[in-house]
Amino acid sequence: MTQVATTAGSPQTCWTETAACIVAAGILFPEGASSSRRCPVALHREFPHLPWVAPTTPGHDSIVVEESSWRDPSIDLYHWDATILAIRARRGWVLVRSEGAAESAVEALLQVLTRYQRLAPRTNAFSRDESFLCALSLHRSLHDLHKPLVRADYEHTLDVWQWVLRLAPDASLAMQLAALFHDIERLSSEPDERVEQYALDYQAFKDAHARVGARLAAATARAAGVAAQDCLRMGELIRDHEHGADQATSKEAEVLADADALSFFSLNSRGFLDYYGPQHTRTKVNYSLRRMSARALGYLGRMKLSPDIQEYVQEAGISSLRATRTQVVR
Numbered sequence: 001m002t003q004v005a006t007t008a009g010s011p012q013t014c015w016t017e018t019a020a021c022i023v024a025a026g027i028l029f030p031e032g033a034s035s036s037r038r039c040p041v042a043l044h045r046e047f048p049h050l051p052w053v054a055p056t057t058p059g060h061d062s063i064v065v066e067e068s069s070w071r072d073p074s075i076d077l078y079h080w081d082a083t084i085l086a087i088r089a090r091r092g093w094v095l096v097r098s099e100g101a102a103e104s105a106v107e108a109l110l111q112v113l114t115r116y117q118r119l120a121p122r123t124n125a126f127s128r129d130e131s132f133l134c135a136l137s138l139h140r141s142l143h144d145l146h147k148p149l150v151r152a153d154y155e156h157t158l159d160v161w162q163w164v165l166r167l168a169p170d171a172s173l174a175m176q177l178a179a180l181f182h183d184i185e186r187l188s189s190e191p192d193e194r195v196e197q198y199a200l201d202y203q204a205f206k207d208a209h210a211r212v213g214a215r216l217a218a219a220t221a222r223a224a225g226v227a228a229q230d231c232l233r234m235g236e237l238i239r240d241h242e243h244g245a246d247q248a249t250s251k252e253a254e255v256l257a258d259a260d261a262l263s264f265f266s267l268n269s270r271g272f273l274d275y276y277g278p279q280h281t282r283t284k285v286n287y288s289l290r291r292m293s294a295r296a297l298g299y300l301g302r303m304k305l306s307p308d309i310q311e312y313v314q315e316a317g318i319s320s321l322r323a324t325r326t327q328v329v330r
Contacts, residue, residue, distance in 0.1 A: 021087045022120035025113055026053035027105045028064065028097040042106045046166070047113055049122045053093055061092035067099050067108045073307050077115075077270050084116050111304040114266050118158040122165050126173040135224040139180045142187060142220070150191050152271060153183050159267045163259035167295070168252075174233035175252050177226065179259060181217035182238045185209050188216075197280040202287060206242040214239035244291030258296035261288040265300060269309045278308070285312040 025047070027039060040052035058064050063084055069075060084094065094112060098105035113120065126132060143154040161179040164171050186209070189195070199205035214235040221231045240249055241256045248254035264272070265288065273281040289297070300313060 020120050021091055022050070022094050022113070022116065023091050024051040024053045024093045025109060025120075026055060026093065026095050027102070027109060028055065028058060028095050029102070029105070030098065030100055039102055039106050042110065043113075046110055047117070047120065047122070050113070050120050053095075055093075055095070058095055059093065061090055062095050063087055063092060064095050064097055065108070065112055066097050067105055070096070070108050070112065070304070077304070077306065080112075080115075084112070084119070087119060107302070110302065114303050117162045117166070118155065121158070121162060122169075124165065124170060126171065127165070127176050129173065131224065131226050131230075132173055132176060135177055135180065135221055135226055138220060138224045142184070144191070147191055149194065150187065152268065153186055156263055156268055157181070157183055159263040160256075160259045163262050163266075164255060167258060168255045171255070172230075172233070172252070173226075174230045174237060175256065177221055177230065177234040178217070178237035178241065178256055181220060181234070182210075182213060182241050182256065182260065184216045184220060185213035194275065197276055202283060203242070206287075210239050210242045242291075245293035245296075254293055257291050258293050261292045262296055262299055262303075264288050265305060265309070265313075266303045270306045273306070273308055278312075281309075282312050282315070285309065286316050289313065289316050289318065 025043060039054075043050065043052050055062075063086070065080070065084075070080070087094070094109075094116070096105050096109040096112060127136075139157070140154075143150050145151045145154060157180050160182065161176055164175055164179045168175065189209075189212075196202070196205055217238050218231045218235040221234060222228070226234075236249075237253055237256050240253045241260060243253075244257050244261075245254050248257060264284070269281070269285070272284060276284070297318065300318065305313070
């Protein structure tokens with residue numbers, strides 16, 4: 001049986017690891033230009049916990065993203081990852097330097113914040129509870145961040161957690177735990193090399209991954225002191241998370257599947273393509289799109305995707321997928 005060592009750490013230590021590094025966001029407008037009142041409204045709608053700032057000049061602790069550079073199709077996302085993730089060493093603002101139009105700058109800022117939302121984590125009453133903080137600490141201790149694939153999984157699970165809270169601000173303790181631990185099986189099966197591309201039946205491979213992960217996650221959460229009923233519900237959600245909106249057994253299951261797929265597109269898709277190549281990435285894109293609800297599909301047009309991933313999304317027939325999902329919702 002696959003096993004993962006479980007040693008709970010200090011909740012305070014873990015909270016420091018995931019504390020807000022981005023403490024405010026805003027736009028630098030050209031001299032003489034006036035900011036639109038819609039700017040803070042748009043930010044508050046998607047990131048209600050993040051303060052809006054409108055400085056005339058960037059502070060020394062600010063990271064400034066040039067809108068023109070961010071919008072460049074040839075942009076090196078790895079460059080921006082290194083630049084913006086450096087904010088982890090301090091707390092500061094993320095600002096977009098506008099080219100002039102407020103709406104365009106807001107769109108760019110929201111794309112930036114979406115990619116790096118794990119640096120400005122939102123929480124609710126459940127995620128401020130000691131049992132969740134203990135689980136968060138244990139989650140961090142399980143990941144050897146010196147291993148690139150393990151680090152990618154770690155960043156992904158934090159991002160899925162944030163997508164869950166973005167889609168369902170009142171998400172339960174079990175939902176948030178499921179977001180954190182949904183890929184725990186990979187810590188023992190694929191920490192150094194991925195094998196999913198060799199699966200003869202991709203859905204069967206993913207279902208097995210989810211079943212084993214559900215058992216491991218339940219045992220891990222119990223070690224962190226999570227109540228039995230929450231461990232049980234978390235396990236159910238993880239077991240079913242590789243199925244999409246049309247097969248979801250509950251609204252919670254749909255939200256977790258959406259959050260997982262959205263994180264693939266907003267955070268992992270470029271790295272996935274670089275690791276696996278076009279053929280398997282097309283498989284993954286199609287698989288992820290089929291899992292997503294109409295609401296989740298709507299986010300795709302509001303996130304930064306590399307040109308190749310955009311091409312694969314269009315190849316998959318995103319318009320017809322949206323129409324089909326809308327009919328299901330109705």
